[in-house]
Amino acid sequence: MWDIQLNRSGEASLQYQLFRILKDGILSGKLAAGEALPSTRELAKELGVSRNTVCAAYDMLWTEGYILNRPGAPSRVAEGLSLRLPEKPDTPRKADKQVMNIRWDFATGKPDLTAFPWKQWNEGLKQAAESLTETQFAYTGPKGYAPLCEALAGWLKRARNLDVHARDIFITSGSTQALYLLTEILHQNGRGFGLENPSHPGVRTMIRDKGYPLCWMPADEHGADIAALQGQALSAVYVTPSHQYPLGGILPADRRAALIRLAEDRDFYIIEDDYDSEFRYTGTPISPIRAMSASRIVYVGTFSKTLFPALRIGFVVLPEALQQQWKHSRNYMDVQNPVLEQAALAWFLQTRRMDKHIRRMKRLYGQKRQTLLLSLHSTFGDTAIPQGDASGLHIALRFPDYMFGEAFAKQCEKTGIRILPVSKYAESASAYHDTLLLGYGHLTMEQIEQGVKALFDAVAAIK
Numbered sequence: 001m002w003d004i005q006l007n008r009s010g011e012a013s014l015q016y017q018l019f020r021i022l023k024d025g026i027l028s029g030k031l032a033a034g035e036a037l038p039s040t041r042e043l044a045k046e047l048g049v050s051r052n053t054v055c056a057a058y059d060m061l062w063t064e065g066y067i068l069n070r071p072g073a074p075s076r077v078a079e080g081l082s083l084r085l086p087e088k089p090d091t092p093r094k095a096d097k098q099v100m101n102i103r104w105d106f107a108t109g110k111p112d113l114t115a116f117p118w119k120q121w122n123e124g125l126k127q128a129a130e131s132l133t134e135t136q137f138a139y140t141g142p143k144g145y146a147p148l149c150e151a152l153a154g155w156l157k158r159a160r161n162l163d164v165h166a167r168d169i170f171i172t173s174g175s176t177q178a179l180y181l182l183t184e185i186l187h188q189n190g191r192g193f194g195l196e197n198p199s200h201p202g203v204r205t206m207i208r209d210k211g212y213p214l215c216w217m218p219a220d221e222h223g224a225d226i227a228a229l230q231g232q233a234l235s236a237v238y239v240t241p242s243h244q245y246p247l248g249g250i251l252p253a254d255r256r257a258a259l260i261r262l263a264e265d266r267d268f269y270i271i272e273d274d275y276d277s278e279f280r281y282t283g284t285p286i287s288p289i290r291a292m293s294a295s296r297i298v299y300v301g302t303f304s305k306t307l308f309p310a311l312r313i314g315f316v317v318l319p320e321a322l323q324q325q326w327k328h329s330r331n332y333m334d335v336q337n338p339v340l341e342q343a344a345l346a347w348f349l350q351t352r353r354m355d356k357h358i359r360r361m362k363r364l365y366g367q368k369r370q371t372l373l374l375s376l377h378s379t380f381g382d383t384a385i386p387q388g389d390a391s392g393l394h395i396a397l398r399f400p401d402y403m404f405g406e407a408f409a410k411q412c413e414k415t416g417i418r419i420l421p422v423s424k425y426a427e428s429a430s431a432y433h434d435t436l437l438l439g440y441g442h443l444t445m446e447q448i449e450q451g452v453k454a455l456f457d458a459v460a461a462i463k
Contacts, residue, residue, distance in 0.1 A: 004018065004021050004047060005021075006018065006021075006047060006049070014049055014053050015053045015054075015056040015057045015060070016057075016060075018047075018049075018053065018054065018057035019056075019057040019060045019061060022037075022057065022061060022066070023061065023064075023066055026061075026066050026067075026077050026078075026081050026082070027081060027082065027083045028082070028083070028084065029082040029083075029084055031077050032077060032082075033077050033078065033079045033080065033081065033082065034076055034077060034079070035076060035077045036074040036075070036076050037058070037067060037074060037075040037076065037077070038074075039074065040054040040055050040058060058075060061075075062075070065078060066078055066081065101416055102413065102416055102417070102418045103416035103417070103447075103450075103451075103454070104416060104417045104418070104443075104447060104450065104451030104454055104455070105418045105439075105442070105443070106394075106417065106418060106419040106420075106436075106437070106438045106439050106440070106443075106451060106455075107418055107419075107420075107439050108246065108393065108394040108420075108437050108439035109304070109305065109393065109394070109439065110309075110393070110439055110441055110442035111304075111305050111306070111307075111308065111309075111361075111393065111441050111442060112361070112364065112365075112441055112442050113308055113442070115360070115361060115364055116307070116308060116357075117353070117357060120348070120353055121307075121344065121348065124343075124344035124345070124347040124348050124353075125340065125341075125344045127343075127344070127347050128339075128340050128341075128343030128344045128346075128347060129340060131343070132339060132340070132343055136339055136343075137339060139335060139336065140336060140339065141327070141331070141335070141336060142170065142326070142327045142330030142331050142335060142336055143170055143171070143327070144169070144170055144171025144315070144336070144337065144342065145171065145337075145339055145342035145343060145346060146166070147343070147346040147350075148171060148342045148343070148345055148346040148349075149166040149167075149169040149170075149171065149315075150166045150346075151345075151346045151349035151350050152164075152166070152169050152315055152349065153165060153166045153169060154349070154350075155349050155354065156301075156317075158355065159278065159285075159355075159358070160274070160277065160285070160287075160288055160291075161285075161287065161291065162288060162290060162291060162299075162317075164299075164317050168317050168318055168319075168320070168323070169315055169316070169317055170315060170316050170317075170318055170323075170326060170330075171313065171314075171315050171336075171337050171342060172313075172314045172315060172316060172337070173312045173313070173314065173334070173337055174302050174304060174312050174313065174314040175273060175300050175301070175302040175304070175314045176202065176206075177314070177333075178300050178302075178314055178315075178316045179203060179206060179238070179271070179273075179300065180206055181326065181329050181330065181333065182236070182271055182298060182300075182316070183206060183207055183210060183212065183235075183236070184210075184329060185322060185325050185326060185329060186235050186236040186268070186269050186271075186298075186322075187210075187212055187235045187236075188235045188268075190233060191213075191233045191234050191235040191268070192212060192213035192214055192215045192232065192233065192234060192235065193207050193212055193213070193214055193215065193234070193235055193236055193237070193238060194214075194215045194216075194217055194229050194232065194234050194236070194237030194238065194239075195207070195214050195215070195216060195217065195237075195238055196216075196217050196219045196223075196224045196238070196239060196240065196244060196245075197216040197217060197218050197219060197426055197427045197431070198219060198246055198247065198422055198423075198425035198426040198427075198431070198432055199219075199238075199240075199245065199246075199425060200245055200246075200425065201424070201425060203238060204427075212235070214427075215228075215229060215232045215234060216228065216427050217229060217237075217239075219244050219247050219249060220247075220249060221247070221249050221387065221388075222249050222250065222251065222252055222255065223239070223240075223241060223244040223249040223250060223251035223252070223255065224239055224241075224244065224251060224255070225255075226255045226258045226259045226262065227258075229259075229262060230262075233266075234266055234268040235268055236268050236269045236270070236271055236298075237259065237262075237263070237268065237269075237270050237271065238271045238273065239251065239259070239270065239271070239272060239273070239289070240273045240274075240275040241256060241272060241274075241286075241288070241289050242274055242275065242276070242277040242286040242288065242391065243275050243276040243277060243280075243286075243388070243390075243391040243392050244388070245273075245275050245276075245425075246388075246394070246396060246422060246425050246437050247387060247388050247396050247422070247432075247435075248387055248388010248389065248390070248391065248392065248394075248395065248396055249388060250286055250390075251289070253292075256289050256292055257292065259289070260289070260292060260293050260296060260297075263296040264295075264296060268296075269296055269297070269298055269319070269322070270289060270296055270297050270298070271298050271300060272288055272289050272290060272297050272298065272299050272300065273300045274288055274299065274300065274301055275392070276305065276391050276392030276393065277391070278305070278306050278358055278362070279305075279358075279361070279362050279365050279391055279392055279393065280362075280390060280391040281362070281365075281366045281369055281389075281390060281391065282390045283390065286391070290317065294319070295319060296319070297317075297319070298316060298317070298318060298319065298322065299316065299317040300314065300315075300316050301314060301315050301316075301317075302314035302315075303345070305393060305441075306354070306357070306358060306361070307345075307348075307357075311341060311345070312337070312341075313337060313341060313342065313345055365393060365440075365441055367445070368440050368441065368443065368445065368448060369389060369395075369440065371445050371448050371449065372395065372438065372440045372448050372452070373386060373389065373395075375448060375449050375452040375453075376397065376452055379452050379453060379456045380452075380456060380459075383399060384397050384398065384399050385397070385398040385399075385400070386398075387435075393439055393440065393441030393442075394437055394438055394439040394440065394441070395437075395438050395440070396422060396435050396436070396437055396438075397435065397436045397437075397438055398434055398435045399434050399435070399436070399459065400434060401434070402434050402459070402462070403433045403434060404421035404423070404433060404434065404435075404436055404462075405421060405423060405433060406424075408421065408458070408462060409421065409424075411458065411461075411462075412455075412458050415454065415457070415458060416454065417451065417454050417455060417458060419436055419437070419438065419455065420436070420437050421433065421435065421436055421437070422435040422436070422437060423435075425437075436455075438455075
């Protein structure tokens with residue numbers, strides 16, 4: 001009857017299956033307005049199910065307004081429900097993209113999750129679950145878990161030599177959410193956002209999607225050129241001063257001072273993304289801009305690289321003048337982060353397990369960095385020039401007189417290599433066309449060595 005097919009071994013109950021089939025028939029117009037439905041007894045006999053099953057399905061249809069019931073009369077389809085729904089395809093849709101067999105993945109921003117102390121982290125989750133109170137599992141507001149803010153203040157003092165009060169720390173769902181909120185809060189009509197060129201595509205996309213103008217600062221081996229901002233009307237300037245992403249330059253003190261003076265004179269804030277600052281392999285740690293002056297700096301941090309990306313915990317250190325507006329915006333965005341992971345992270349920091357983990361990973365990444373540099377030198381010689389390798393989990397590799405574009409990246413994928421040219425991160429695709437990015441943090445030593453040899457063949461093929 002009406003091509004009704006019930007799946008008796010399916011997870012959905014028979015009454016719900018029948019309800020859905022009849023509802024879809026009504027919405028598609030197969031069951032016309034005013035059409036009478038068979039009696040529950042008749043339909044139950046036809047389908048070989050209990051009458052209670054049909055009664056329950058009819059009751060759901062009546063409750064949601066799909067059918068009308070009158071005493072002593074058959075149930076009928078209600079008026080005005082046909083949506084002329086398209087027919088469901090008989091064959092499954094083909095996959096949009098062919099999955100590439102990537103053997104050497106030089107993507108940036110990936111930590112080595114095989115070396116993470118999962119046993120200790122699970123211990124922290126257990127500690128958190130047992131220690132949190134019922135009140136702490138309720139809505140607690142946009143500030144973040146108080147013990148985590150306290151632990152972060154201590155961590156920033158130890159790791160970055162920053163004197164930060166816990167009241168100025170706000171927990172976020174990673175740096176992406178922080179930047180999304182900050183662009184909203186800091187935007188001033190008629191003013192743009194200063195951005196490094198090249199920079200992370202996600203940041204410029206976020207700003208452009210909101211319709212805000214961009215003011216570009218060309219980046220060199222010393223980071224962003226602050227002089228490019230002279231005469232610009234600015235809402236805020238976003239910089240990665242400790243390890244410019246993606247080229248790896250370190251913003252020197254004179255450029256930092258110039259940026260701070262400009263922010264004071266032109267009434268805008270500096271968003272400091274302390275990208276990859278934890279993993280520095282040569283020299284002393286680089287101080288954040290906030291260490292020079294705090295009044296105009298919004299400091300942004302995340303644990304995506306130091307712990308794991310799926311954690312989705314980051315933080316901002318906000319000047320007091322911005323805190324009320326931040327609370328308002330976060331309240332009407334998603335209120336707060338899940339408390340269990342915040343409590344586990346607080347425990348991880350308080351017990352100094354984080355300090356130990358960072359020291360261990362710094363040694364491991366340092367060995368991988370050395371393997372990569374040695375492999376590049378032995379394979380390419382002086383043909384390729386590594387840049388920005390003093391910190392982080394990737395390097396920029398410059399090939400003078402070469403030109404890499406999207407076609408090169410696609411050809412590499414076909415041979416099992418995932419790699420991107422810096423032009424992908426630049427305002428113009430024609431800029432930085434001679435430089436590739438090689439992420440190595442997540443790769444094994446063997447993968448690094450083999451990947452460099454495969455890259456040599458790929459580069460040789462375009463010459």
